[in-house]
Amino acid sequence: MDWHRAALPLLILSLLESGAQSSPELDHFERKVRPLLVEHCYACHSAENKIKGGLRLDHRAGWETGGDSGPALTPGSPDSSRLLRAVSYDDRDLKMPPKQKLAPEQIETLRQWIANGAPDPRTDAPLAKSKTQAQTADTLWSFQPLAQPTPETRSPAVQNTTWPRDPVDHHLLAALEKNNLHPVNDAPPETLLRRLHLDLTGLPPTPHDLTTSATDSIRNPQSAIRNRIDSLLSSPAFAERWAQHWLDITRFAESSGGGRTLPFKDAWRFRDYIIESLHTDTPLNQIITEHIAGDLLTSNDSTQRRRQLTATAFLALGPTNYEEQDKGLLRMDIIDEQLETIGRSFMGLTIGCARCHDHKFDPISTRDYYALAGILRSTQTLRNYTDNVAHWVDTPLPLDPALEPEMRVKETQLATLNTQLKTITAQVKKLQPSADTLPPDKPIAPNKLPGIVLDDSQAKLVGPWVQSTSFPNYVGAGYIHDAKTSKGDCTATFTPTIPKAGRYEVRVAFTASPTRDEKVPIQILHADGEEDLTIDQSTTPPIDSRFVSLGTYRFEKDGAGFILVSNAGTTGYVTLDAVWLLDEATLATEEKSRTARSNPQLATALAEQKRLQKEIKTLEKTGPNRPETMSVLDDASPADCPIHIRGNIRNLGPTVPRGFIQAAKIPNTPAIPANQSGRRQFAEWITHPQNPLTARVLVNRVWMHLFGEGLVRSVDNFGATGDTPTHPLLLDHLAHDFIADGWSLKKLVRRLVLTRAYQLASLPANTTDWQTNQTTDPDNKLLWRAHRRRLDAHALRDSILTLSGTLDQTFLGPNVQATSVDPNSGASQNLEYDYVFTDTRRSLYAPAFRNKRLDFFEAFDFADINGPIGQRTRSTIAPQALYFLNHPFIIEQSTAAARRLLADKTLTTPDARITHLWLATLGRPPNPTEHQTALTFLIPSSSSPTTPQELHTHLIQTLLATADFRFLD
């Protein structure tokens, strides 16, 4: 066979060469095949146009080699040729030409051509358009090892030796001097203080902070600043502020968003984990390791174990479309999202590009992608791959040792009670048929039953149903059955008219007999989706020997809900009598009366059942509870992943051993044991001190938060299309020192804010210096001044809450708690859709729904939390202005702030109040003109509100609306 395939082209070749010009096969090709290919295929498969899927049909070698999926055809065997499969439109994933199926005779032409050995005289390949060449690891700066500091490079020589305070300053000043630039003056004390407070804690300094610091700094400016920095770094507010930065890059959210949004009930634990980790200055490499492989690490105690498990929520927090029906695709989409997030957030790489083809610009191959995908494919992110609406993995968490015994006792008790409940429920079920309370063996009129009753006569019937009254215990005038024939042909649809939206128990009546089918399919379409179940009609139904409950579902008033009974897939008789819907109130009354009517044995059993249910509920509420976290698990059978050609899940190429990006080499790359997913090794590789990307990316992110722009301005993209560092050696040395300092965020932040460069002014005191600098380096790439920056949504909102005194400083803990995560319960979505944001906690605790955002976030560039955010966008748009002018939140907060201001006994004069207001909002005193403007405004006029409260409210609202409130000097 192999010989045959290999030899055929040769055979044809020789055939062609030996005067094949006149062969009928070739003639066929020229007359029929070539025009067909030109007309229908070349648009997408020729060098002249496009080369989709890597396949060229414009010369012979094109189809011989084939595209990404291999050779396009096997000469001589049309039926095993991909080309013919594509044009015949039989394969649902491969239909060509995509727009319109070829005519039957055209398909026949191709079949004949292939059957004839596919003679093709087109030996020369037309020239393809030149393609962009990806950078190699040898040329891309970010893949080079970190430059090791030497005594000369650590602190580059500078002329102005009195200026620098830290080697960082040496690097910056050296570059400035080289360009004949000079750093501007230091920032005034109050400017620096506002900058430090907002950068480190996301909260503004109080007027008191500002006035005392002014006096302190006169005495000993540097020690005053150092003390201030240390106290800010150790405050919980620091952890909260920097946790938000981390939550941004980990695309933290509390719901899945997208299609059918589901609440992530335990996501808040991940947020708390981040805040606590940063508060205790947990090394960032450890945090990343825990994110990717927490569940696989060893732990010393339950606290650590909880942390580790909670950390893995990182992998599960994506905007997953759990509703996707193709679960194979869903699985690969989740992996793609995880890889993209890991790559972008921790390594500044766009790994996702390699899902369908080798990365066009960076040294990441499709092979690398599927080596990594194999690791995550060996990781379980979903509970299973069969649920109609999928679900993430919930993992129970260990408790503190002190609580664990009590918890275990409770769990044992609960287990016992649940076993008892199960027994009694079985007993109830067994007793109930005999407790026939409705007249046995007698028909009952539908109107004798409470609630909504639909008799079989009211169903829409399809197929040859037969009327019957043979078994007399029916509802209405009889029942119907399928006569055990026409299997798959009969359906009956009940469409109840729902008088009031709400939850209804659905019951269906049938007459039981051993000849009846045991698996009669029933479909219920309710307000939250559809439910497919089967009922056993061979045994007597439990409720009054007539009805079986199908469960409780939500129905909309006059909605589209229905109950559909079918005989598809059945073998025995299928019968149908009535459908009965009971709302909760009716159900309770009905249950009561029925119990009373029933026999004492059943009554006792029912009472016991109720007692147990109650006891379980009470017990569940008392004592400790076992928390759960979103997490991932290692798959039971880890496996390497095949390359998905062009990203298609049904077009698989060779399998790639699990591994990492080849180009980012580290010494002794960890080997992945066959029986493990490889996540632990993945984490090890990312956080390895010699991974060229991770430390650089992290240091650059911190720099960006403190200086306004990164040393690499494209903070999420360290690839060939991103920016190169403005100060490469500085970046490398910072990364080096950061690793040497144990990946400590606090040490890095402390070092950077103590530099002279950080403490520069952003606005000019002396304009001459300024002009020269501005002309030479208008973008301030060399940092001759501090960047004037924008406050992000969180800092803005928290500043407003601070001013009004309404900030709720509760540290850690949930803010919204989902009670239902059931995709079929409207409660899951309604929690989000109906949510009204009212709390005044710091903004990082605001419920992080993906489909419903806090108005403030929507207006101020925090609308979309579906992907990692390295740097917030900074827009200036009219909706922001409208928000400050008209939104009730601003008006309420301004009112509260005015009340607070006027109640402050230390502020006795209008002048004092105005100065106080300026300090509290803009972090500086007003200039004389501003002072005068405010004073004038506060004088009641005939055409405006007259009370001081109103006037101050309006003044405060206006101050908040000004540009300077949004900027950080």
Next chain:
Amino acid sequence: MQTRRHLLQTTACGFGSLALNALASQSSPISHLPSPIFPHHQPRAKRVIFLFMAGGVSHIDSFDYKPKLIQNDGVAFTFDDARTVAKTGKRASMRVMKPLWEFKQRGQSGLWASDLFPHMAAMADDLCLVKGMHTEGVAHGPATLFLHTGTTNFIRPSMGAWINYGLGTENENLPGFVSISPSLSNGGPRNYGTAFLPSRYQGTPLGRAGQPAKEAAIKNLQNPSLSASAKARQFDLLRDLHSEQLQRVQVTTQHQEVEAVIQSYELAWRLQSNAPHTLDIDTESPATKKLYGIDEQPTDNFGRQCLMARRLAESGVRFIQVNYTDNSNNPAWDQHSNMPKHKDHALAVDKPIAGLLQDLKQRGLLEDTLVWWGGEFGRTPYAQGNGTGRDHNPGGFCQWLAGAGVKPGFSFGETDDFGHHAIADKVHMHDMHATILHLLGLDHEKLTYPHAGRNFRLTDVHGHVVKDLLA
């Protein structure tokens, strides 16, 4: 002080003559901000009104006439049922269900349309039916996101945002992209979001699904607690404070950023006075209201939405989406069990839509306005679970275009004999996107934005302009 304020106002007016695009300054984290995009070629349409029929209208009960369904009503055949295939990879035996409304040929063009939409059918000579539509996504969420953003699962900008980015607004006093009564479900805000495009291109929602159209308004447009004079006094104060703040940054590049903030307030001020007027349909004549079925049931609500759309189109909004939807997971047209219920929805939208077309036509607006009608997918020619409803069908369905640049009274594309899968002159949703962009003067392959290291576009690496549809 008076002089300074005066100066500022003059500056504001100077700026005011520029487009909103230029007003809304943005310092992007991307170092190479793309230069403003202009039409790549002569546009045929200046704006789009998209009438979104959420849940999936049945094409075989409305515009795709299939006699074979009538002949074989109730007979079982084996189909590639999209849902069964997605879940199991297998085919399923399904019972054919005939259309519930009678089909007739209409107008001069002789286009087929059923009695489901009698008013639209009467406008057949203005419609350009696209009957070979196919798309991605079997469930509502993925398919709705695909319709709006060109992807079922990735986070991408919505079509309106792309258009807003490509063309900007025609009216500096109004947003360039408006979505009337959008749903929170099935993608929610992602359907009018910007993803990685700058936020100024985001769709402005007017009201939301479930809220009466009477109450639909732009957020935060009014502050009822202030009198007009108090408002003016406060705004004067803001201008005074801003002029001082502008002085502080006078010699620096920061000047521009502060001015951008100032301009955003000037624009907001104008929006406050203009937008309510644009949305106020009370000024319309009784005859116009009647045309849209306003003040009568069951057309009042959707009629108001359509009339607002016309007023927005007239005022120069680029992309106006009118949503017929709700907030449920199984929205509006999703008749899995009860096909006759399609009629209730049809009664609510048919007259308003036909009214909108007529109104646009009589005002000459249809010449440069493209109207686009359709759902995220069609419905199956067979009964779901062999019952009395139809399931989702992304493999073949019908949408229509009307107005600027498309052939009127024209039908393009075919589904198979059952109306299940598109087989001839197929138009993928990517192709529809490409074609609409083309009509607006935009080349879908050139309308790109750099993000995460590469250029992105609405149609990913797909899409062809369907030239056959162009007039």
